[in-house]
Amino acid sequence: MTKLEIVGYDFCPFLQPCIISLLEKQVTFTVTYIEPNKKPEWVQECSPQGATPFLLADGKVLFESAIMNDFIDEVTPDSLYPQDAFLKAQNRLWINHSYDLLDHIYEIKTALDPVSVEVEKQKLCTKLRALGGILGDRSFFNGEKFSLVDAAYAPVFRSITLLDQHFETGILADLPVVKQWAANVLSRPSVQGSILDTYEDTSLAKIAQSGSAIARRWANQLSE
Secondary structure, three states: OOOEEEEEOOOOOOOHHHHHHHHHHOOOOEEEEOEOOEOOHHHHHHOOOOOOOEEEEOOEEEEOHHHHHHHHHHHOOOOOOOOOHHHHHHHHHHHHHHHHHHHHHHHHHHOOOHHHHHHHHHHHHHHHHHHHHHHOOOOEOOEOOOOHHHHHHHHHHHHHHHHHHHHOOOOOOOOHHHHHHHHHHHOOHHHHOOOOOOHHHHHHHHHHOOOOHHHHHHHHHHHO
């Protein structure tokens, strides 16, 4: 069995899908969390530009979340992809789309004015609505079996849920199909186990310190 170690920040959304996949497969692995501004020398040696997260497979380095997860799926038993070649390619397509959603979420978190927040929210909701149309009444993306697509969207749904609960963004309010998919994914033990107990507090603190529009609105609500 390949020795697997994942290295990254504890709040990084690109780290979580790989941890989820490994927990789903119940294989042995380690996670090494590092501080963003205090990277050890050995991290710089593995990643000359300091890019994280990365995967160490028998000491050899791989970058990019989707590539890391594809490798994990190939070197461990019980693939989380469908066997059909077209469906597998389609899965990879939608995994790539998850990064677009994370970009919109980042803009919502950091935008300095309410108009920009609303613009990014509408872009995000449009793409989520399209996903809901594809999903239909399935529990997970491919049906009843959890897949790498679901793992990729776990950090998307986790971030959206945090925004909806604490910042009243209402992203999933009019998207019942996606909201149910998000609930199914987030209730998965592997998804719950992919973050530290401090994840939500760390995420909220980062948003609060950003000076963004939603952070200022939140601060005003707390002071009332």
